[in-house]
Amino acid sequence: MSRQDRERGAAAVEFALVLPVLLALVLGIIDFGRVFNAQQTLTYATRAGARVMAIQNNQTAAISAAQTAAAPLGQIASSAFTVSPSTCTSGVQVTVTVTYTVPTTGFFGTFPLTAKGVMLCGG
Numbered sequence: 001m002s003r004q005d006r007e008r009g010a011a012a013v014e015f016a017l018v019l020p021v022l023l024a025l026v027l028g029i030i031d032f033g034r035v036f037n038a039q040q041t042l043t044y045a046t047r048a049g050a051r052v053m054a055i056q057n058n059q060t061a062a063i064s065a066a067q068t069a070a071a072p073l074g075q076i077a078s079s080a081f082t083v084s085p086s087t088c089t090s091g092v093q094v095t096v097t098v099t100y101t102v103p104t105t106g107f108f109g110t111f112p113l114t115a116k117g118v119m120l121c122g123g
Contacts, residue, residue: 027105038073038100039113045070046117049081049094054119057088066094066117073100088121 049066053059063081070076082095094117101110 028108031102031105031108034102034104035100035108035113039115041072042070042096042098042113042115043117046081046094046096046115047119048117049083050092050117050119053083053092053094054088054121057121059083059086062092062094066096070096073098091118091120093118 045066048069049062052065053062056062062083063078066081067076067078076096076098080096080098084093084095095114097112097114099110100113102108
């Protein structure tokens with residue numbers, strides 16, 4: 001067996017040892033990106049709900065606007081959204097907490113995401 005054959009075999013063994021770590025790293029980066037995108041979508045949804053509540057002073061319309069803005073994540077129940085206070089006096093806060101499952105690799109699994117949107121009343 002020549003020296004070149006032995007070195008080729010060593011490279012294959014090293015690749016086999018490093019491949020799982022590289023794969024885990026790449027899948028983790030992909031899933032982190034998806035989770036970050038979901039968090040940003042929820043934050044946008046709560047801000048949209050807070051804006052509607054601040055302008056229209058209608059809790060049902062605020063929750064509906066937040067649900068519509070969060071539609072890329074799937075159907076989120078209206079009970080997941082909370083609007084406080086129920087009538088807009090000086091400021092309003094919309095909060096949502098959902099259990100999110102990463103749709104691709106499942107590297108992270110299922111975990112809760114929370115977002116909060118705050119706005120002064122009257123626009």
